[in-house]
Amino acid sequence: MNGLIGRGAIMVSLPFILLGIVAVPAAVRRGRREWIGLAYGSVYANFFLVTAAALSMVVALVTHDFSVSYVAQVGSRETPLFYTIISLWGALEGSILFWAWVLSLYAALVVSFNRDRLGNLVPYAAMTLLCISLFFAILLTGPANPFRSVFPVPADGPGPNPLLQNHILMAVHPPLLYLGYVGMSVPFSFAVGAVLSGEAESNDWIRLTRNWTIGSWAFLSAAIIAGMWWSYEVLGWGGYWAWDPVENASFLPWLTATAFLHSAMVQERRSMLRVWNLNLVVGTFVLTILGTFLTRSGIISSVHAFTTGTIGYYFLTFIALVMVVALVLVAGNSDRLKTVGRFDSPASRETIFLLNNLFLTAFMLTVLVGTLFPLVAEAVRGVKVSVGGPFFNRMSLPLVAALLFLMGVGPALPWKSASRDELRAKLLPPAIGAALLGAIGLFMGIRDVYGVLVFAFVGYAAAANLREYWIGARARRVARHESWPVAVGRLISSNRRRYGGYIAHLGVFFVALGIAASSTMRTEREATIKPGETISVSGHTVRLQQLWGRDEKQRSVVGATFAVLGSGGGTMEPHMNFYATSQEPVPTPAVRSGVLGDLYLNLMAFRPDGSTATVKIIYEPLVPWIWFGGGVVVLGAIVGAWPTAKRKRAASIPMARQLEPRDNAA
Amino acid sequence: MTQTSRSSKRFIIAGAVVIAAVFAYLLYGGLDKNVVYFLTPHELLAKGTRGVEVPVRLGGQVKPGSVKWNDTTLELRFTITDGTSDIAVHSTGAPPQMFRDGMGVVVEGRYARNGVFDCTNLMVRHSNEYRPPKPGESPQETYKTLIKGSGS
Numbered sequence: 001m002n003g004l005i006g007r008g009a010i011m012v013s014l015p016f017i018l019l020g021i022v023a024v025p026a027a028v029r030r031g032r033r034e035w036i037g038l039a040y041g042s043v044y045a046n047f048f049l050v051t052a053a054a055l056s057m058v059v060a061l062v063t064h065d066f067s068v069s070y071v072a073q074v075g076s077r078e079t080p081l082f083y084t085i086i087s088l089w090g091a092l093e094g095s096i097l098f099w100a101w102v103l104s105l106y107a108a109l110v111v112s113f114n115r116d117r118l119g120n121l122v123p124y125a126a127m128t129l130l131c132i133s134l135f136f137a138i139l140l141t142g143p144a145n146p147f148r149s150v151f152p153v154p155a156d157g158p159g160p161n162p163l164l165q166n167h168i169l170m171a172v173h174p175p176l177l178y179l180g181y182v183g184m185s186v187p188f189s190f191a192v193g194a195v196l197s198g199e200a201e202s203n204d205w206i207r208l209t210r211n212w213t214i215g216s217w218a219f220l221s222a223a224i225i226a227g228m229w230w231s232y233e234v235l236g237w238g239g240y241w242a243w244d245p246v247e248n249a250s251f252l253p254w255l256t257a258t259a260f261l262h263s264a265m266v267q268e269r270r271s272m273l274r275v276w277n278l279n280l281v282v283g284t285f286v287l288t289i290l291g292t293f294l295t296r297s298g299i300i301s302s303v304h305a306f307t308t309g310t311i312g313y314y315f316l317t318f319i320a321l322v323m324v325v326a327l328v329l330v331a332g333n334s335d336r337l338k339t340v341g342r343f344d345s346p347a348s349r350e351t352i353f354l355l356n357n358l359f360l361t362a363f364m365l366t367v368l369v370g371t372l373f374p375l376v377a378e379a380v381r382g383v384k385v386s387v388g389g390p391f392f393n394r395m396s397l398p399l400v401a402a403l404l405f406l407m408g409v410g411p412a413l414p415w416k417s418a419s420r421d422e423l424r425a426k427l428l429p430p431a432i433g434a435a436l437l438g439a440i441g442l443f444m445g446i447r448d449v450y451g452v453l454v455f456a457f458v459g460y461a462a463a464a465n466l467r468e469y470w471i472g473a474r475a476r477r478v479a480r481h482e483s484w485p486v487a488v489g490r491l492i493s494s495n496r497r498r499y500g501g502y503i504a505h506l507g508v509f510f511v512a513l514g515i516a517a518s519s520t521m522r523t524e525r526e527a528t529i530k531p532g533e534t535i536s537v538s539g540h541t542v543r544l545q546q547l548w549g550r551d552e553k554q555r556s557v558v559g560a561t562f563a564v565l566g567s568g569g570g571t572m573e574p575h576m577n578f579y580a581t582s583q584e585p586v587p588t589p590a591v592r593s594g595v596l597g598d599l600y601l602n603l604m605a606f607r608p609d610g611s612t613a614t615v616k617i618i619y620e621p622l623v624p625w626i627w628f629g630g631g632v633v634v635l636g637a638i639v640g641a642w643p644t645a646k647r648k649r650a651a652s653i654p655m656a657r658q659l660e661p662r663d664n665a666a
Numbered sequence: 667m668t669q670t671s672r673s674s675k676r677f678i679i680a681g682a683v684v685i686a687a688v689f690a691y692l693l694y695g696g697l698d699k700n701v702v703y704f705l706t707p708h709e710l711l712a713k714g715t716r717g718v719e720v721p722v723r724l725g726g727q728v729k730p731g732s733v734k735w736n737d738t739t740l741e742l743r744f745t746i747t748d749g750t751s752d753i754a755v756h757s758t759g760a761p762p763q764m765f766r767d768g769m770g771v772v773v774e775g776r777y778a779r780n781g782v783f784d785c786t787n788l789m790v791r792h793s794n795e796y797r798p799p800k801p802g803e804s805p806q807e808t809y810k811t812l813i814k815g816s817g818s
Contacts, residue, residue: 358682362689369693373701384704386723391700395692526759528737549812558809578809584762584790604760605737610812614737614760 002060003068006147009053010140016045017134024127028120036123040111043126046133047108054101057146058088067153070094070146076159078554082171087160089174092296092311093146098175099292100136102182107133110186114208121205125186125193132185135318143311159554162579166586169230176223177250181288183216184253187260188285191278195329201336203268206277210264211641213281217257218637224250225511225630236587236602238524238618240626241515243392248371249291252364256284259360261501266353269415275334276357282326287364289319294371345417352410359399359406366395397450401457404512407505408461411468426464433463444521444621451520458509458516465502465509492639500640507636510629517622518597524618526604530611534565538619540599541565542572547610555579560603560613564592574603574615597621702774706748710777723774724753724783730767746773746783753777757785765790 020042027035060068061084064077074087074094089095107129114122140146164170187209194205227250228240241247260280263273293315344350370387377385412426437459441452473487482490492499523538534543542562549558559575572592576585589602598620605614704723711717724746732745742757755773774787 358685362685366689366693369697373697377701385701386704387697388700388702388721391696394700395696526740528740528760547812549809556809558812606812607737608809608812612737614740616760 013049069148083165120197121193125189128189173226180220214641253287255364404457408464430463434460454516504636507632514625
């Protein structure tokens with residue numbers, strides 16, 4: 001029954017999608033404005049139908065309806081309800097269904113927010129989103145149909161992949177990633193809409209696109225951080241980033257989207273970089289599809305890759321189509337989009353934005369080359385190779401250091417041109433911050449050149465950043481007699497975009513410090529110890545108390561209890577979870593976080609009689625700063641994209657406020 | 667277009683070209699040195715001296731009866747085989763809990779001059795498909811004594 005509803009909903013959505021796709025060009029050509037309503041109606045219909053399909057899948061999962069192929073594949077009566085629900089995105093077919101649902105949601109939101117906008121941009125954008133929906137609907141009816149009926153109906157299933165039912169972050173990371181990934185379809189659809197409707201010359205579409213990009217970018221940033229956290233908490237190696245092809249796949253569109261968020265400002269302010277921005281938007285979308293292809297085609301092996309059949313060919317065809325469309329759009333319009341703005345001086349904010357884009361693009365190309373090289377080498381030369389972490393680290397560290405430095409310089413410089421005195425006044429004082437944080441890094445014991453450089457540049461950029469708040473707030477204090485907190489708050493709310501960006505920068509600084517300290521200052525030790533014995537690393541000592549085991553409904557758990565000696569006390573219990581479907585246990589490290597760092601314990605092996613345990617103990621400084629910084633980045637994005645209500649905008653006019661006695665009384 | 671803007675444009679273009687060239691050089695050099703070949707023992711031995719002391723990923727099966735694991739020194743020695751050739755592997759650190767004879771493994775490291783492969787990273791080749799364990803290799807057998815023993 002559930003299978004029938006799901007299959008039916010997807011089948012019925014196809015004609016609606018096709019109708020919507022045809023309606024837009026027909027409406028424009030014939031001048032029949034009312035037909036566009038038809039396209040918008042199709043977008044809504046598609047949303048309701050895919051929602052129905054997704055809900056019927058959730059119902060099938062929860063009620064253990066093993067007649068549905070996807071449930072037979074990932075369901076199990078033993079799996080707790082929570083993990084049963086989130087196994088919706090735990091395997092290929094379900095993840096494609098979830099993807100299609102998120103896409104239909106975005107399309108419906110785009111239409112409902114912008115349906116009153118004049119011109120043909122939004123209709124064409126809706127058409128583009130429907131075209132992408134069509135691709136996913138085809139996948140769902142063909143190679144990735146999760147609703148096939150299974151006969152005879154099995155009594156039980158194997159349950160989700162053990163790695164995916166071992167940690168609560170599995171409920172967070174994938175949806176965030178889909179929201180970020182799929183969200184990049186929206187800027188792409190606006191870009192297509194802008195070109196087709198002839199609005200690409202105005203900067204208005206950039207403004208429209210920017211806020212949607214910030215939203216998707218925030219989801220993607222949060223997803224990347226959550227993925228790092230998941231890897232840290234579940235995989236048991238004490239790291240959070242391995243330059244795994246699939247991690248790279250999520251990072252690539254993030255880099256181009258970040259570049260776009262910056263270069264969009266140059267276009268708005270100075271009417272430059274118009275073709276470039278179009279390229280970035282299109283490139284970001286292509287990279288998300290490429291990422292999905294890498295993840296879902298099984299072409300690379302990784303924790304994330306699902307085994308599959310033919311779906312890879314569908315994706316390759318789709319990527320090729322998107323690339324051709326993109327090339328035609330960008331190349332066919334580059335003449336019309338020539339720069340009208342003029343570049344005034346190398347000492348200006350524009351220069352910094354250009355460099356920022358250059359470095360981010362170079363970063364993206366490095367990661368792309370490193371990720372795709374093994375595929376190319378195997379196809380061309382028939383050799384199996386892998387590109388390891390050293391390559392990525394070596395290539396990215398100088399770029400990261402340079403980008404951090406620019407984050408200090410950019411906000412301090414004015415648009416157009418800065419005088420020599422201005423440069424000196426703006427760029428010299430933050431050097432104190434660089435010296436201070438560089439010294440702190442050295443004092444902490446960092447000896448790695450890039451580690452110290454990152455600390456110093458973060459110090460520089462953070463000092464420059466905080467100085468902007470200080471200067472702005474001080475001006476408000478003097479002019480309006482506001483207290484410091486009020487001045488800072490109103491400073492931010494009066495220019496959300498700017499200060500939202502600065503807040504996001506602050507978050508990046510936390511992340512950078514966390515990564516620099518934890519990757520250069522990590523100390524670890526591995527040993528086999530008996531109960532009663534201790535093991536220590538950089539001043540932190542734990543004592544093994546006992547090994548234990550217990551049976552849970554869907555798994556068996558073997559753990560070790562360690563007493564933490566010295567500060568804090570208490571116990572830590574790293575364990576291994578044995579699932580019936582997996583030969584390998586899933587490690588579950590114990591992490592104790594402090595402001596300055598994490599103590600990380602992982603149970604590596606044990607004697608079945610409980611007489612010894614092999615344990616890895618790691619001390620990693622500043623790791624929690626990465627997670628905290630990720631939160632700050634998202635906060636910055638929220639501040640930057642928060643819609644300024646009309647009423648509020650009026651209230652923020654200072655004269656209006658002073659004339660209102662009630663405001664003072666409150 | 668004024669003189670200043672033209673010269674600054676030239677400045678920008680020149681700068682971009684220089685940065686792009688440096689970047690391309692680094693990219694090439696970095697890839698050249700950091701590509702790790704994936705080989706079987708047979709292929710590695712066939713490379714002769716060119717296969718010695720370079721980073722390699724070696725894939726094969728754990729030769730039955732070859733595993734020696736010292737849990738005090740954490741030294742793990744075993745032989746990896748592809749059916750035709752064998753290579754002795756030495757690594758430090760605990761093997762995966764389910765490490766056993768005949769399983770597929772990938773070891774990352776260097777083939778040293780003394781004919782032993784120094785492994786820095788030991789990976790078990792996973793298969794996503796479920797296969798019921800054969801008698802004697804069931805994971806339960808390793809932990810069920812512990813569960814009974816602890817009485818919980």
